Amino acid sequence: MRIGLLTGGGDCPGLNAVIRAIGRKGIVQYKDELIGLKNGWAGLMYLNHINLVRKNLSGILHLGGTILGSSRTNPEKEEGGYERAIANFKKLELDALIVIGGNDTLSVAQKMHEMGVPIVGVPKTIDNDICATDMTFGFDTAVSIATEAIDRLHTTAESHHRCMVVEVMGRHAGWIATYSGIAGGADFVLIPEEPCTVDDIIEVVKGRMARGKLFSIIVVAEGATLLEPGVIAQSREIDDFGNVRLGGIGDGLARVLEKRTGIESRAVVLGHVQRGGTPTAYDRVLGSKYGVAAIDMVHNGEFGMMTSLQGTKVRAVPILDGIKESKTVDKETYEVAKVFFE
Ligand code: F6P
DSSP, X not given: OEEEEEEOSSOOTTHHHHHHHHHIIIIIISOOEEEEESTTHHHHHTTOEEEEOTTTTTTOTTOOSOTTOOOOOOGGGSTTHHHHHHHHHHHTTOSEEEEEEOHHHHHHHHHHHHTTOOEEEEEBXXXXXXXXXXXXXXXXXXXXXXXXXXXXXXXXXHHHTOEEEEEEOOSSOOHHHHHHHHHHTOSEEEOTTSOBOHHHHHHHHHHHHHTTOOOEEEEEETTOOBSSTTXXXXXXXXXXXXXXXXXXXXXXXXXXXXXXXXXXXXXXXXXXXXTOSOOOHHHHHHHHHHHHHHHHXXXXXXXXXXXXXXXXXXEEEEHHHXXXXXXXXXXXXXXXXXXXXX
C-alpha cells in the first residue's frame, strides 16, 4: 500500500517512536511505501512531502520533536481547504492516511474520514486530555520534566523561605499539574477542573508557616482559573483552531500571594521545556506500540479508528470517541493530591 503519514498540533516526546514503528513494520513486513507529509495538515494541503525509507527512520527513537515537522494548520480555515486536501490525497495516489495528533488534528481526521478518506488516528499530546485512551504518549515525559523542576525548586524555595508558583501546561485538563504535583510533593495544585479561591491557597501557605515550614510549592495548570475574577492576566491571541494562547496565571498568582501573605513569591513557567527533548522509556514503548497497531489497523481496513491504550493493551476505538470532549482529571486522582494540601 501507499500510505501517507503526518504529525499535527503541538509536538510531543515519542512522536518519532511512532513514526519509526509505522515505518519499520510498514516497509519491512508489509512492503508499504510511506509518504511523510511535512508540518501537519499543511503538508497535504500544499504538497510538501518526503518518501520515508529505512534511512530516515534510523537513529530517531530517542529524539524529541518530530522528523516530519508539525503545525496547527487547519484545512477548515481555508476556503475549499478540505477539498484541496482530498484532491492532493488522490494526486499522491495514497491508499490511506495515518494521522498522529491531538484533539484538533484528530477532529480534522474525523471530518476527512466522513468525506471518504481512509484514515487511522494515533492520539498524541503531553496534556493527556484525549478520551477513550488510558494515556497518551508524551505525558509521562512531560510529568518527569515537571517533577524534576519541582524537586529543584524545593531546595531553593526552602533556602530563601519563598513561595514558588510553578506553571505547567494543561489547557482544559490539569493532568500534568496533578501528576507532577503528587510526584513532586506540591503543597497545592490548581487545575481547570477544580477552581478555588486565593484564600484556599493562602490557608495552606499560612498553615505551613504556623508549623515552621517557611516555604511552599504551588503547582498551577496554565488553563486553571480562580473563583475570584481579576487575578489572572492572560494573553488573548488565538491560533488556527481557535485556542487561546495561555500563560500568565502563575505570575498573577505569585503577585497576589506575596501581597496577601507577605511571603516573597516567585513564578516559574515551565512552558515548552515540558514538550522538548528525549522521551522517557515509557513513552518510547507506548509510541512503538501505537505505531505498530496503527499500521496493522490500516492493513485490517479499520478506518475512522484510532489506537487506544486500555490497561496494557492497545486496541482500536472510533476517533469520534476520542475527540468528543476533553478528558479531565478524575476526582479520585485529585483527592490524592489534596491529601497533601495542608
Ligand atoms: O500540546 C498541547 C499544549 O501543550 C497545551 O498544553 C498548550 O497550551 C499548547 O500546547 C501550547 O502550544 P503552542 O505554544 O505550540 O501553541
